[in-house]
Amino acid sequence: xxxxxxxxxxxxxxxxxxxxxxxxxxxxxxxxxxxxxxxxxxxxxxxxxxxxxxxxxxxxxxxxxxxxxxxxxxxxxxxxxxxxxxxxxxxxxxxxxxxxxxxxxxxxxxxxxxxxxxxxxxxxxxxxxxxxxxxxxxxxxxxxxxxxxxxxxxxxxxxxxxxxxxxxxxxxxxxxxxxxxxxxxxxxxxxxxxxxxxxxxxxxxxxxxxxxxxxxxxxxxxxxxxxxxxxxxxxxxxxxxxxxxxxxxxxxxxxxxxxxxxxxxxxxxxxxxxxxxxxxxxxxxxxxxxxxxxxxxxxxxxxxxxxxxxxxxxxxxxxxxxxxxxxxxxxxxxxxxxxxxxxxxxxxxxxxxxxxxxxxxxxxxxxxxxxxxxxxxxxxxxxxxxxxxxxxxxxxxxxxxxxxxxxxxxxxxxxxxxxxxxxxxxxxxx
Numbered sequence: 001x002x003x004x005x006x007x008x009x010x011x012x013x014x015x016x017x018x019x020x021x022x023x024x025x026x027x028x029x030x031x032x033x034x035x036x037x038x039x040x041x042x043x044x045x046x047x048x049x050x051x052x053x054x055x056x057x058x059x060x061x062x063x064x065x066x067x068x069x070x071x072x073x074x075x076x077x078x079x080x081x082x083x084x085x086x087x088x089x090x091x092x093x094x095x096x097x098x099x100x101x102x103x104x105x106x107x108x109x110x111x112x113x114x115x116x117x118x119x120x121x122x123x124x125x126x127x128x129x130x131x132x133x134x135x136x137x138x139x140x141x142x143x144x145x146x147x148x149x150x151x152x153x154x155x156x157x158x159x160x161x162x163x164x165x166x167x168x169x170x171x172x173x174x175x176x177x178x179x180x181x182x183x184x185x186x187x188x189x190x191x192x193x194x195x196x197x198x199x200x201x202x203x204x205x206x207x208x209x210x211x212x213x214x215x216x217x218x219x220x221x222x223x224x225x226x227x228x229x230x231x232x233x234x235x236x237x238x239x240x241x242x243x244x245x246x247x248x249x250x251x252x253x254x255x256x257x258x259x260x261x262x263x264x265x266x267x268x269x270x271x272x273x274x275x276x277x278x279x280x281x282x283x284x285x286x287x288x289x290x291x292x293x294x295x296x297x298x299x300x301x302x303x304x305x306x307x308x309x310x311x312x313x314x315x316x317x318x319x320x321x322x323x324x325x326x327x328x329x330x331x332x333x334x335x336x337x338x339x340x341x342x343x344x345x346x347x348x349x350x351x352x353x354x355x356x357x358x359x360x361x362x363x364x365x366x367x368x369x370x371x372x373x374x375x376x377x378x379x380x381x382x383x384x385x386x387x388x389x390x391x392x393x394x395x396x397x398x399x400x401x402x403x404x405x406x407x408x409x410x411x412x413x414x415x416x417x418x419x420x421x422x423x424x425x426x427x428x429x430x
Contacts, residue, residue, distance in 0.1 A: 083366060
């Protein structure tokens with residue numbers, strides 16, 4: 001399948017057809033969306049199964065920190081290579097290889113858990129390998145979308161996927177996982193996750209292949225990575241946004257993924273079901289925010305809106321710091337999800353429209369790399385820090401620091417001037 005075939009005019013949309021669903025007129029995207037759905041099911045099931053398997057084998061917040069840090073470190077180390085490969089190799093080939101390997105790893109872990117042979121070091125290794133899969137998966141997937149869709153469909157597809165990711169990954173997946181854990185065991189939830197990983201592998205096989213989108217002769221991987229790095233450093237809006245993102249991730253993700261399950265367990269007396277409920281609220285909030293943003297057009301002040309929303313999205317974590325009842329945590333999680341996910345729609349569209357196509361895989365990997373550069377530190381430190389200063393102080397810091405950093409990024413990065421000099425919104429947009 002050629003690029004022209006991939007971008008052939010889709011079937012006409014009926015009158016009143018929702019804008020966010022326009023990409024589904026293309027059969028190639030319908031197949032890709034099915035693969036994404038199953039991959040997100042895998043992730044959602046695994047996140048809750050992993051936490052409660054750590055608890056089952058006698059671990060606590062510090063042990064979960066080891067597992068979470070291994071996943072982020074596994075994603076970080078090969079990430080730049082993953083971006084270079086995404087610009088050199090057909091994205092379908094990468095995704096099939098990665099999904100197949102991931103399925104094998106998860107199946108092995110599920111078998112070990114079901115036979116009561118799984119140990120903490122096994123979970124650390126599985127998390128590291130899962131992170132490595134992400135390092136190759138994410139740049140290839142992101143670079144593939146513009147080859148399958150027209151430019152005016154990108155905002156819609158980013159909105160739809162922004163709705164789908166939290167709905168499945170943070171809501172439905174953990175909810176199903178908690179039911180399986182309550183009825184059977186974390187190992188059973190791991191087995192279902194391995195099955196959905198295999199379903200994603202099969203769905204990727206059905207998506208048409210597209211040409212590699214890059215220019216020039218083949219060069220060394222190091223030179224490719226260096227070219228992407230130079231572009232990032234020379235592009236002020238991109239560098240300012242990524243530096244802010246790295247700080248925000250460092251402040252927020254460790255407390256949410258490591259400290260929150262034990263806050264629910266120790267302060268509120270909850271278990272896997274209550275943890276899944278909070279994750280579901282986070283996911284549903286993200287789905288609502290993404291769906292709304294994906295139904296809109298690009299705002300005129302897109303960079304200011306983007307960074308501003310991300311900064312404000314962390315403030316509800318302050319409510320979690322003082323929460324004495326589960327509903328407060330659920331409401332805060334919903335709000336964080338809505339305000340955190342909606343800017344992701346803008347961010348994905350911004351990269352796809354302002355970054356040259358031949359650099360998109362590498363810039364996507366650099367985006368991921370810089371954003372999660374301190375994620376292993378966040379994951380590894382969250383448990384010990386919470387045990388040292390308490391969960392309340394941990395969430396207070398996580399909720400306030402990003403808001404201050406957002407203002408600094410907008411001012412020091414001169415983002416208002418840049419967004420006016422490079423308009424992406426239709427004429428007359430606010």
